Amino acid sequence: MSNCDQFREMYEAYALGALDPPERAVLEAHLATGCAECAKSVAEARWLVSQLAYLAPEAATSDMLKGRLMQTVRSEAEAKSSSSVSTGATTTASGIPYWLSASIAALLLLTLYFAWDAHRLKDELRAANEQNQRNEQLVASAKGEFAATQQKLAAMEEQMAKMHRETAILTDPSSVKIMLAAQKIQAPQMVAMWHAKYGIVLTGQKVPMPSGNRVLQLWLIPKARGGKPMPSMTVRPDANGNFEVLVSNPPAAGSDTKALAITEEPAGGSAAPTTTPKWVGAMT
Amino acid sequence: MFLAAFSPKDDREASPDAALVRLLLQNDVGAFEKLYDKYSRIVYSLVLRIVQQSGPAEEVVQDVFLQLWRNSAQYDATRGPFVPWLLTLARNRALDTLRLKSERQRRLENQTDELFSVVVAPQYEKELDEKRRAERVRSLVGELNPQQKRAIELAYFQGLSHSEIAAELKEPLGTVKSWIRNGLIRLKEGLHTAS
Numbered sequence: 198m199s200n201c202d203q204f205r206e207m208y209e210a211y212a213l214g215a216l217d218p219p220e221r222a223v224l225e226a227h228l229a230t231g232c233a234e235c236a237k238s239v240a241e242a243r244w245l246v247s248q249l250a251y252l253a254p255e256a257a258t259s260d261m262l263k264g265r266l267m268q269t270v271r272s273e274a275e276a277k278s279s280s281s282v283s284t285g286a287t288t289t290a291s292g293i294p295y296w297l298s299a300s301i302a303a304l305l306l307l308t309l310y311f312a313w314d315a316h317r318l319k320d321e322l323r324a325a326n327e328q329n330q331r332n333e334q335l336v337a338s339a340k341g342e343f344a345a346t347q348q349k350l351a352a353m354e355e356q357m358a359k360m361h362r363e364t365a366i367l368t369d370p371s372s373v374k375i376m377l378a379a380q381k382i383q384a385p386q387m388v389a390m391w392h393a394k395y396g397i398v399l400t401g402q403k404v405p406m407p408s409g410n411r412v413l414q415l416w417l418i419p420k421a422r423g424g425k426p427m428p429s430m431t432v433r434p435d436a437n438g439n440f441e442v443l444v445s446n447p448p449a450a451g452s453d454t455k456a457l458a459i460t461e462e463p464a465g466g467s468a469a470p471t472t473t474p475k476w477v478g479a480m481t
Numbered sequence: 482m483f484l485a486a487f488s489p490k491d492d493r494e495a496s497p498d499a500a501l502v503r504l505l506l507q508n509d510v511g512a513f514e515k516l517y518d519k520y521s522r523i524v525y526s527l528v529l530r531i532v533q534q535s536g537p538a539e540e541v542v543q544d545v546f547l548q549l550w551r552n553s554a555q556y557d558a559t560r561g562p563f564v565p566w567l568l569t570l571a572r573n574r575a576l577d578t579l580r581l582k583s584e585r586q587r588r589l590e591n592q593t594d595e596l597f598s599v600v601v602a603p604q605y606e607k608e609l610d611e612k613r614r615a616e617r618v619r620s621l622v623g624e625l626n627p628q629q630k631r632a633i634e635l636a637y638f639q640g641l642s643h644s645e646i647a648a649e650l651k652e653p654l655g656t657v658k659s660w661i662r663n664g665l666i667r668l669k670e671g672l673h674t675a676s
């Protein structure tokens with residue numbers, strides 16, 4: 198086990214939590230291989246470090262604290278003995294639901310924001326889970342929290358998938374770029390990228406805000422003679438006049454489409470255009 | 482996990498604390514109260530030293546003992562010596578609140594895992610009552626040079642890393658590392674000869 202010599206000087210600092218991240222990562226990676234010798238040394242170092250607690254100046258706890266604590270413990274003991282509710286069926290040994298660990302692994306790879314958010318969600322889940330175990334009466338609400346968090350995670354994953362797809366559309370060389378020029382209004386061009394498999398990403402900047410709660414709607418103009426415009430996504434730009442929409446499933450193939458057009462429509466969109474197009478771009 | 486690597490010693494199985502913890506598994510409130518009366522003082526002293534304010538310190542203490550109550554099965558699985566395990570848990574919890582308070586980057590380690598943190602007493606570890614143990618630890622650490630003692634305290638009570646301590650003390654990193662390690666080894670040896 199001469200291989201472990203390099204870790205010998207780290208055990209105490211590791212147990213103390215004083216190793217700087219690179220060193221800690223090295224030791225943890227080694228511990229993760231299941232080295233029993235180092236694991237034992239670390240456990241002994243933890244014992245040693247725990248002895249430092251006696252350096253703390255002695256202080257007395259309040260009776261109130263004990264009263265509160267005993268009250269909680271007593272009521273939990275009663276609840277436990279009068280109930281046979283099993284808890285934590287969906288969790289791993291560490292208390293984190295297994296489905297979440299897998300999702301988080303995937304999420305961490307993508308963006309820091311999502312990693313942070315997932316971590317927060319994990320905390321929420323743990324809180325919800327602990328809550329779940331805590332008190333029978335709270336199980337119902339804890340389950341609600343659980344479900345809500347699960348939903349949030351699902352929404353996040355959906356968002357991730359969307360971002361992923363948008364990135365693919367915007368970066369794939371096979372995507373077709375379509376510039377949509379403003380018609381009779383002062384506004385910048387919109388840009389659409391159309392990928393045969395992944396769909397369309399349409400972006401606009403400094404777009405004038407449609408009046409009231411009206412929306413902008415995208416139309417696919419078919420090549421076929423007499424073909425009617427095919428309705429697609431509706432969108433309202435943000436306060437700065439920017440937007441980005443993903444059309445995952447365009448109503449027609451790019452090869453069957455002559456042009457893209459944008460009209461202003463009542464909220465919710467229309468089945469057929471009710472106004473003349475404000476932006477138009479021909480497929481090249 | 483490394484739990485399988487350690488089998489409990491018979492004498493520890495028979496220790497009164499271990500027996501009390503075993504009773505927690507059966508929701509024995511009396512056993513819990515005994516453990517609380519025995520160890521709440523050292524736990525509170527430690528936590529107060531770390532978080533510095535009595536209100537938050539009490540919250541942490543409450544949290545620690547409730548964890549013990551609710552997760553006694555997890556402690557039971559590790560079967561290390563009870564008090565060091567409890568003190569390890571209390572310190573981690575207290576440092577967590579410190580990190581939140583100062584908005585320091587929270588370490589991405591799984592907090593629940595610490596319930597499984599294995600603590601193993603060295604072979605030579607003798608039973609010392611709390612009072613004598615405290616005296617012994619204080620006198621041993623008191624023998625270290627003041628900067629060395631300070632480095633250990635910064636790590637233990639404030640959760641600082643080697644490089645943070647080096648910056649705080651304006652000492653070279655290597656010096657800080659060896660201060661801490663040598664100081665802890667001196668403590669270990671001193672406790673070894675304690676009787």
Ligand SMILES: [Zn+2]
Nearest residue numbers: 201232234235
């Ligand atoms: Zn090793």
